[in-house]
Amino acid sequence: MRYDSAQPSRRSRRTRRPRLTRRGRVTLIAGVLVLAGAGTLVPLLLLGEPPAPRRPPQSTRTLLIPEGWRAGQVYEAVDKALGVPPGTTRAEAETAPLALPSAAQGNPEGFLFPATYPIDRTTTPRGLLRYMVTTAGERFGTGKVTHGAQRGSLSLYETVTIASVVQAEADTAEDMGKVARVIRNRLARGMPLQMDSTLNYALDRSTLDTSHADTRIESPYNTYTVAGLPPTPIGNPGEQAVHAAIDPPPGDWLYFVTVAPGDTRFTADYDEHLANVEEFNHNRRTAAS
DSSP: OOOOSSOOOHHHHHHOOOOOOTTSOOOOOSOEEEOTTTOOEEEOOOOSOOOOOOOOOOOOEEEEOOTTOOHHHHHHHHHHHHTOOTTHHHHHHHHSOOOOOGGGTTOOTTOSOOSEEEEOTTOOHHHHHHHHHHHHHHHHSSHHHHHHHHHTTOOHHHHHHHHHHHHHHOSSGGGHHHHHHHHHHHHHHTOOOOOHHHHHHHTTOOOSOOOTTGGGOOOTTOTTTSOSOOSSOSSOOOHHHHHHHHSOOOOOOOEEEEEETTEEEEESOHHHHHHHHHHHHHHHHHHHO
């Protein structure tokens, strides 16, 4: 815009107001106008909104879910970590829409993937459960796992169930494949699995002491009297146990017992197994005395 070449009068210079640019988006900087006549300072008002206060940074913590934990243990840990009343996470697990196999019938046991999860003040039990199940779907839904299950004529749900028993029974990671082979061999022969870990799940306990009375309880998880796999996983296995379930090493083993830490004996001979069990019992008695 051009102005008249004539010089503006002193009066016009005093009364002229500051103007915004034509784009209308310039904010006037706070300042002062010097009033030559009066010799006083008049502050200008700021144009525009003051900046919003910053939110304080959220503190992020972590929650560790170990391999082999049962769903009940996971629920209790989530309740405690999130500071919610006991039973809150269990109730959410019973009602939340989770991406589970149809065979699970809404029970997330086996699919609460063991890992370390970040949590903060916005984390909810339902959101954390969905995160765990989604992670399990990603880790267990790979081509290697699905093809391995198909080679063994197993569904994904049956594979995870086997893996949960492997996770509970194997004394070391190196033993997982052999334990899986024992399970496969027994299933192929129509033999009951006879796994103490399934009894412990039925009785909601963890122990090495299994009595004859325990083996006679009425439960679908009593694999001493009920042939085949337990109706659900008995814990939440890690990837290594799942891979052992789909690709166990070759072997004719039907029995195993851990006679001492790091010393698990696998055999196809029942008499040899009985001798190993006796050595296990002797070691327990010696340790107790």
